[in-house]
Amino acid sequence: MRHEVLAAESLGPGEVRCVSVDGVRIAVARGRDGRVHALRDACAHQGASLGRGQVEALVEGTAVGQYRLVEGKEILRCPWHGYEYDLDTGRSLFDPEHTRVRVYEAFEEEGKIIVER
Numbered sequence: 001m002r003h004e005v006l007a008a009e010s011l012g013p014g015e016v017r018c019v020s021v022d023g024v025r026i027a028v029a030r031g032r033d034g035r036v037h038a039l040r041d042a043c044a045h046q047g048a049s050l051g052r053g054q055v056e057a058l059v060e061g062t063a064v065g066q067y068r069l070v071e072g073k074e075i076l077r078c079p080w081h082g083y084e085y086d087l088d089t090g091r092s093l094f095d096p097e098h099t100r101v102r103v104y105e106a107f108e109e110e111g112k113i114i115v116e117r
């Protein structure tokens with residue numbers, strides 16, 4: 001079911017907001033590339049609101065001089081202890097198979113951000 005959750009202009013690149021859809025808290029984020037994402041607004045660790053987290057670029061590497069930005073990939077960082085979630089999949093970076101949050105389809109249409117749930 002489709003839900004209009006925000007005016008598109010109210011969410012700038014790199015911003016995240018908390019919304020409620022049928023009593024379920026959802027974090028709606030806009031990547032720096034302009035795409036919108038929707039994730040369950042409860043961190044898999046201790047339940048912090050991911051809607052109070054930060055959108056950040058994904059960096060990969062294991063040693064000085066080898067860290068690189070991953071083009072087209074951003075994460076949502078939990079505000080409490082820093083778990084990082086892939087904005088597209090909701091999977092954590094450190095344990096993607098077991099530690100993740102649900103994602104919902106999200107897109108813009110006629111000046112509104114729509115979340116399907």
Ligand code: FES
Nearest residue numbers: 043045046078081
């Ligand atoms: S509650 Fe999110 S990392 Fe701890």
